[in-house]
Amino acid sequence: xxxxxxxxxxxxKFAEHLQHLLADLIDLHLVGKQAHWNxxxxxxxxxHLQLDEIVDAARAFADDVAERMRAVYxxxxxxxxxxxxxxxxTALPEGEISTTDAVDAIAQALWEVAxxxxxxxxxIDEEDxxxxxxxxxxxxxxxxxxxxxxxxxxxxxx
Numbered sequence: 001x002x003x004x005x006x007x008x009x010x011x012x013k014f015a016e017h018l019q020h021l022l023a024d025l026i027d028l029h030l031v032g033k034q035a036h037w038n039x040x041x042x043x044x045x046x047x048h049l050q051l052d053e054i055v056d057a058a059r060a061f062a063d064d065v066a067e068r069m070r071a072v073y074x075x076x077x078x079x080x081x082x083x084x085x086x087x088x089x090t091a092l093p094e095g096e097i098s099t100t101d102a103v104d105a106i107a108q109a110l111w112e113v114a115x116x117x118x119x120x121x122x123x124i125d126e127e128d129x130x131x132x133x134x135x136x137x138x139x140x141x142x143x144x145x146x147x148x149x150x151x152x153x154x155x156x157x158x
Contacts, residue, residue: 007073008072008073008128009072009073010069010072010073010074010127010128013123014072014123014124014128014131015069015074017120017124018065018068018069018074018120018124018131019069019074019076019082019086020088020120021113021116021120021135022062022065022066022069022076022077023082023083023086024086024087024088024112024113025058025062025065025113025138026058026062026078026083026087027083027087028054028058028089028109028113028142029059029062030083031092031105031106032051032054032058032106032109033055035051035092035097035102035105035106036048038095038096038097039096039098039099039102040096040098040099041098041099041100042099043099043152044099047099047102047149050148050149051102051106053145054106054145054149057141057145061137061142062078064137065134066078068131068134072128072131088112088116089112089113090105090108090112092105092109099152100152100153103149103150103152103153104150104153107146107149107150110142110143110145110146110149111142111143113138113142114138114139114142114146117135117138117142118139120135121135
């Protein structure tokens with residue numbers, strides 16, 4: 001049997017931080033699909049397709065975070081009740097949603113995920129710079145996606 005005494009084991013705080021981020025990422029996937037199924041209005045098709053891109057990114061990052069958790073000896077919890085309890089994302093309204101409102105809601109959710117990653121970054125970096133690199137990727141991509149989707153509702157600033 002391999003000697004695990006030299007393996008990095010995450011602290012409780014580290015584990016809690018990653019679990020919170022995992023919950024936000026899973027919720028982002030769910031929020032994105034909810035909007036995808038229920039949007040109506042101007043630019044429907046473009047937003048419908050863009051939401052698939054956002055959902056794919058959220059799912060991939062959730063998987064990356066969960067696998068990183070396992071690599072540092074933390075059990076990842078993606079159960080619905082855990083996500084509902086821990087996610088910090090603003091809830092999407094029930095039923096149909098206009099493309100304009102969906103753009104604002106999805107941009108907000110993306111910024112909230114990026115903020116969670118920023119909020120936990122320093123604690124994670126102090127304990128494990130490798131995991132902090134994953135946070136950098138999540139921040140960079142979610143902020144990029146937020147900028148791209150939010151541009152739908154922006155007007156030029158002169």
